[in-house]
Amino acid sequence: MKLDNMFKKTNSSVDKKGYITLGRSGPMVPEGLLRKCNKCGAAIIAEDVRRDNYICPKCGGYFRVHAYRRIEMLADDGSFQEWDSSLQGGNPLEYRGYEEKLEGLREKTGLTEAVVTGRMLINGSAAAVGVCDGRFLMASMGEAVGEKITRAVERATEEGLPLILFACSGGARMQEGIMSLMQMAKTAAAIKRHSDAGLLYISVLTDPTTGGVTASFAMLGDVILAEPKALIGFAGPRVIEQTIRQKLPKGFQRSEFLLEHGFIDGIIRRENMKETLSGVLKLHEKDNVVLPEEDGSSDRKQGYNGDGWDGYGLEDRDAWAHVEASRQADRPVGSDYIEGLFTEFTELHGDRHYGDDKAIIGGIARFHGIPVTVIAQAKGTDTKGNIERNFGMPSPEGYRKALRLMKQAEKFSRPVICFVDTPGAFCGLEAEERGQGEAIARNLYEMSGLKVPVLSVVIGEGGSGGALAMAVADEVWMLENSIYSVLSPEGFASILWKDSSKAKEAARVMKLTAGDLYDLGIVERVFAEPDSYTRETMGQTLDALDREISVFLHKYCSLSEKELTEHRYSRFRRM
């Protein structure tokens, strides 16, 4: 039954003249009660938006935040001290109407210029901070903005403070012409000096970060974070479309796109921003945590009896059994060791050149309280995860991310701990195009000279150069059923015997088991595994690793930079 237009309408019986007025005008929405979301178009209650970090309650879209509001959202109560609040720029091009325009904006926004700088505490950690305010000529960078940022960076360098800059800008300020362009060089140079002083810079990119700001201070953070869905790019999307006369794909130049392309370390939701920043700051504070003294095991070959592999239930298993065990589907993977051995792991993404390789996980964490850089080759725990992680076969961008994180560790004097588990570096067209060989070579070269302790633990497959690119370390350890070789047994058999089915025999002659490699002096320690080594049964092995890593750190952290690199050099020199 269709009911369209079937019912008679109500005839208003209320005498239009005779009804009692209720002493009010008709319904209306008072000014400022509702506003429209510029992302989804929905009407929203303005108060809800203010209370919920300026996020649309309907679509989750982010509104831009005024500079002082942003500081209020981050700083401990009353801790913000503003710097250079009255600094203003000139009119270098004598551009007509510019001064009036600035004056008008000052009146309207209550700001003197497009950036607010100062010092504040975030959960007790002090930092120099600069926040752009998009209401002021889209926070474009002219002389005043460049100068305020530069002064803030210089003062941070002088006072030994970490630096946090919130970018939100259309780029260089056109009205100031070439003077604006020079601000890019000036801010970058100041940040270089800040970095050379060994200080931390966290850059936070908010919507929009484009042009000369992206191409200067915004992209230079030790850690670069972004708010979700922020527009970040050098050339604006409209300009690109007009130039190449093509429609740009959806999501182009958004935070998620940049994460995928390796340019930012992470996307942080606004409600988590304060905690994230405070966590990263604390990981970089020199709080002199001392490792508990560990005796360690004097037995450097746990599970190895000197004459040969004594088993642990593996008595009749030959090399091939080890190969199979190392590839077991339920064998613990890199992320299990990160979770089991470290706390406060903060993953950092991207190589800053091309992509973020999911076959390598890296970041900062604490080991018994001391900050360390952890990098692990990562297999998945199921088929879906394995496809995502490319079965643990890193691409060049993975090695470049690892190297970036190692260099970062060196800057902040953090030891580096690597976990190796790869069938080999990814073998494919794209990997070659982006220089797989170069990426591996670069890691061997740079790792040999890293001025911080480096430890590598082979936890599964140690496949050739792909493994070595994360194993130029002060010590290399292996788990009982891990393997480490120049090539897979299948590859070995196929090259030497033209028959890949002879992999079992190849495994026997290759000397790729932990026991063999210990005897050859390729690795320093071997760790026993229980009969069936899985996520559920890895506890004891983790305990042993935990103990020995403490001993390792005690030993190598006390060496000078020269002793460290000398030790590493001679370790490989004798091979």
Place this chain on the structure above:
Amino acid sequence: MIKKILIANRGEIAVRIIRACREMGIETVAVYSEADKEALHTKLADEAVCIGPAPSADSYLSMESIISATIVSGADAIHPGFGFLSENSKFAALCEQCSITFIGPSAKVIESLGNKQEARNTMTAAGVPVIPGSKEPVYTPQDGEETAASVGYPVIIKAALGGGGKGMRVAHTPEEFVTAFQTAQKEAQMAFGDQTMYIEHFVQHPRHIEFQILADQFGNVIHLGERDCSIQRNHQKMIEESPSAALSEELRKKMGEAAVRAAKAAHYTNAGTIEFLLEKSGNFYFMEMNTRIQVEHPVTEWVTGIDLIKAQIRIASGEKLSYEQKDVKLTGHSIECRINAENPEKGFLPSPGTVRDMHLPGGKGIRIDSAIYSGYTIPPYYDSMVAKLSVWAKNRKEAIRKMRSALGEVIIEGIDTNVDYQYAILNNPDYVAGNVDIEFIEGFEYKK
């Protein structure tokens, strides 16, 4: 006088409100979600505005959309019905800010009655009995015994952090108290690592008795008698009736006066309901106040002859109550059964779908409030109640006979309903004898 009302609801209650408006010559605006384009309320109203996608959160709970629809359609008042935004003080406040008449109490009153502790304090101050209990935490059996004596046996001992029945014991007599307290406390320590206990009077086998209130803006408050809603499953009422078989004229007067005191103490306006738990002993305790029209309002309308929706609109328009307490007489007996699209044999699994064909009963003393029609598809997103069948007769016995006859006539094809289950209750000897409490359904065995 209000000229145009937007009904911020759906289903039978929206239809009920639209009908009252039609009779009063007030224009109506329905709001509907994308899933309710073909709903009866959408078709019956003079105008209809779509306020968003099917999920309630994006449509019937979207305050901004509803306020915008009100302004755009030129309505001067909103009737919130029940459920959705009806007891949302923030929504009522928004209406106030936008000079829209919210047909219900003020935002402030909704908020203070929505806060359990605040409501309890208001009631205690007004001399309305609340369930007696320890105001301070109790740690030792000695202190507990004293409290237990003052709140009156039987008592229930509860862990402050309790839940799921853990750390909870009932002591019927002072002799049982110490052991019960120690056991409960030990359990609380084991389960929650905390020994903080509270003691409350244990209300045994209570009935759910609620009083309908009308209050105008001039401080006049009357009650329209009680409803007995003891037949409920998982706190969902199934059958309601008025008057209650358990109330004497004297008790009705006593409880009614308490309800009026409660409403006055809360500075209540418009229609509201005070819920009580009633013990066999005749002791009754305030539970909460519902600040909206109730699903079961038809039974009160039957026995008092007062149209509650019209009364709500008149009060909201600023009119004085046109009756005094002495004018309110409960005549005859009324019973209401809620008809839900659900399958009692499959654990009351909701059964949305298309109503292929239907026949509903009629005749003297029979009323149907429903929003379904032949060919209507019940969407899966909302409440499963599809109709309310209510009857009136001169006494309870005849009302039960009428309800049985009416239920026996209901035919709704295409979906499963609880009609047969309701029919079985109407034939249960305990129900017929009026021998029920809120645990009735727990002990009820349904045989088709």
